[in-house]
Amino acid sequence: MTKPGRLRAVEHAMFLPTSRREMDERGWDRLDVLIITGDAYVDSPAFGAALLGRWLEHHGYRVGIVAQPGWKDTADIARMGRPRLFAGITAGALDSMLAHYTAFRKKRSDDGGTPGGRAGARPNRATIVYSNLVRQAFPGLPLVIGGIEASMRRAVHYDFWSDALRRPMLLDAKADLLIYGMAETVLLEVAAKLAAGGGAGAGKLTDVRGTVFRRRAGWAPPGNAALRDLPDMDAMAAEPRLLMDATLAMERQVRDGAPWLAQRAGSEEIVIAPPAAPLETADLDRLYSLPFRREAHPSCRAPVPAE
Numbered sequence: 001m002t003k004p005g006r007l008r009a010v011e012h013a014m015f016l017p018t019s020r021r022e023m024d025e026r027g028w029d030r031l032d033v034l035i036i037t038g039d040a041y042v043d044s045p046a047f048g049a050a051l052l053g054r055w056l057e058h059h060g061y062r063v064g065i066v067a068q069p070g071w072k073d074t075a076d077i078a079r080m081g082r083p084r085l086f087a088g089i090t091a092g093a094l095d096s097m098l099a100h101y102t103a104f105r106k107k108r109s110d111d112g113g114t115p116g117g118r119a120g121a122r123p124n125r126a127t128i129v130y131s132n133l134v135r136q137a138f139p140g141l142p143l144v145i146g147g148i149e150a151s152m153r154r155a156v157h158y159d160f161w162s163d164a165l166r167r168p169m170l171l172d173a174k175a176d177l178l179i180y181g182m183a184e185t186v187l188l189e190v191a192a193k194l195a196a197g198g199g200a201g202a203g204k205l206t207d208v209r210g211t212v213f214r215r216r217a218g219w220a221p222p223g224n225a226a227l228r229d230l231p232d233m234d235a236m237a238a239e240p241r242l243l244m245d246a247t248l249a250m251e252r253q254v255r256d257g258a259p260w261l262a263q264r265a266g267s268e269e270i271v272i273a274p275p276a277a278p279l280e281t282a283d284l285d286r287l288y289s290l291p292f293r294r295e296a297h298p299s300c301r302a303p304v305p306a307e
Contacts, residue, residue: 015043015297016053017064020080031083032061033191036130038092038099038122039113040304041067043293047306048090048147048183054290055184061085061191067297068114068121071129074137082138085194088187089130089175090147093306096126097161105161116302125149131173142194144187145169146179154180154212154272155250156233156265158243165237167265170212177205178212181254184287186210186276210276215262215269225274226259233265 017023018041023031033056037049045051053063064083069076092099092113099111099122110117123129127149134143153169170178179186189208197204206213207222221227230249231242246263253261254275261272279287296304 015041015293016050016057017080018066018297018299023064023080026062028062030062031064031080032056032085032195033063034066034080034083034087035063036066036069036077036087036089036134038068038090038096038126038130039306040115040121040300041065041297042300042304042307043295043297044307045288045290045292046093048093050292051287052088052183052187054292055287056187056191058286058290059188059191067299069130069133071123071133074133077130077133078137082141085191086142086144086176087134087138089127089134089143089145089173091126091130091149092122092147095149095152096122097124100124101161110305112306113304115296115300115304117305118302127169128173131175135174142177143173143175144177144179144190145173145175146183146187150178151180154178155230155246155261155263155270156236156243165233165243167233167268168212168263168270170214170270171265171268176203176213177208179210180212180272181210181275182278183210183276184279184283206271207273209273211273212270213273215271219271221260227271228259228261230261230263232263 017026035049035053039047039049043050049065053065056063064080066076094113100108102108108119111119111121114121127145131143131145134141150169155168157166159166177190186208190205193205206219230246236242249261257274260274263270296307
């Protein structure tokens, strides 16, 4: 792995790899991190996958991007091989269901995150679908989900599309970790911890702020921090007002930076860590001054409307 801050200038001028050929051009035999996104790959800080990919690259990690993979098989997901550390998944800059349907549940005819504005390039509930593909392609690989689709569904929630309660997305996606909110500092911490463990030990990532994970027997918040139980899924189903109680508790957690929250959904329980600290001004300046190409990857055969 290249040491942080020591990337060659030619690497700064290139897109992040999207294929084995592009990996070969960099002399890479393996990725450290694979990022999968429901948006087209536009190398711009306006697109979360590119922003986080460049941030990880800046800190010395070998990062590849698979944009809008097919979901009938694992061919697109697996084309660059199994990454050393983990796969990160985002549905894109917009919730995938909202990208497909209006508030009246009418099918949309376009998608601003897709070349040519074409609709249908990402599946419904893309985070869950992509997670299943990663599990098939790379059994046992640590899997981290994030983005607005996952962040807004980090706890038991009301699903407008099915008019029913749904479990936290971490559980439905069978992911190891969910990152909510801004992920720059969190993703670096996760990558460093997994690198220190040789790519193993995702189940031990239970002390990282800004994340959601499964609670296991014997776990307690670090440093004897406060832990509050949110209403569980069964209780919410019986008394819908408890959904608002849980929502307000999560809002207070984001505002106050505490406590840790726990919630049961059926036989499983999740923990929502307090939010991560925001980037300092110097880091924000460094992040947005990274060598983004500020254009779509050549594989995009038509302009991306959101570019």
